[in-house]
Amino acid sequence: MNAVKVLLVDDDALVRAGLALILGGSETIDVVGEAGDGREAVDRVRRGGVDLVLMDIRMPVLDGIEATSTILALPDPPKIIVLTTFDADDYVVRALAAGAHGFLLKDTAPAAIVDAVSRVFDGEPILSPTITAQLIRQVTDAAPSSAVDAARVRVSALTERELEVAIEVGRGASNAEIADRLHLSLATVKAHIAHIFTKLGATNRVQVAISVHDAGLL
Numbered sequence: 001m002n003a004v005k006v007l008l009v010d011d012d013a014l015v016r017a018g019l020a021l022i023l024g025g026s027e028t029i030d031v032v033g034e035a036g037d038g039r040e041a042v043d044r045v046r047r048g049g050v051d052l053v054l055m056d057i058r059m060p061v062l063d064g065i066e067a068t069s070t071i072l073a074l075p076d077p078p079k080i081i082v083l084t085t086f087d088a089d090d091y092v093v094r095a096l097a098a099g100a101h102g103f104l105l106k107d108t109a110p111a112a113i114v115d116a117v118s119r120v121f122d123g124e125p126i127l128s129p130t131i132t133a134q135l136i137r138q139v140t141d142a143a144p145s146s147a148v149d150a151a152r153v154r155v156s157a158l159t160e161r162e163l164e165v166a167i168e169v170g171r172g173a174s175n176a177e178i179a180d181r182l183h184l185s186l187a188t189v190k191a192h193i194a195h196i197f198t199k200l201g202a203t204n205r206v207q208v209a210i211s212v213h214d215a216g217l218l
Helices: 013-024 038-046 064-072 089-097 110-121 129-142 146-155 160-170 175-182 186-200 205-214
Strands: 004-009 029-035 052-055 079-084 102-105
Touching: 004 013, 004 038, 004 110, 013 029, 013 110, 029 038, 029 110, 038 052, 038 064, 052 064, 052 110, 064 079, 064 089, 079 110, 102 110, 146 186, 146 205, 160 175, 160 186, 160 205, 175 186, 186 205
Parallel strands: 004 029, 004 052, 052 079, 079 102
Antiparallel strands: none
């Protein structure tokens, strides 16, 4: 299996060195370059050979959010995981709105960062559980009381097993974690999630989490 080609983007050379050390220990990941700001990142991606970018947010010249938008507008762009020390709601929402495929805090365990790279490359969006909780809080704090009733109606369409899976999604669990906790195969979990998305009218895991939260199940 070909290794995932990763570009590290951070204005702190020590952070880049730490990430390179973490990712370099995985046989499935190949760190192919580094960039100290968003403009360098865009230029490096344009040269090709990058499958996934680990992107800081606060950087000089061009910040990570603008760089993410620019990169994802390119033909056949790489996946992007925003990796930052800042967990303020505004940064989370802006990064996701820019099209980021994942959002991790820099205090995420090394093994979890390696796992996130593989999962995002395979097409599974990733959010730290704390980030999921923040998005839920931001959306639900501003939502009218009728949102609770609407969420309960949506959730009522789920089967008992689908509801169990949806609740685990709301807790920030990965597909593999859900399979382990509910004693299901990974393929079955993926099938349940596809049905959940359809029944809830959701396009991502955060929307599933919000529905479950609004229905009073988290």
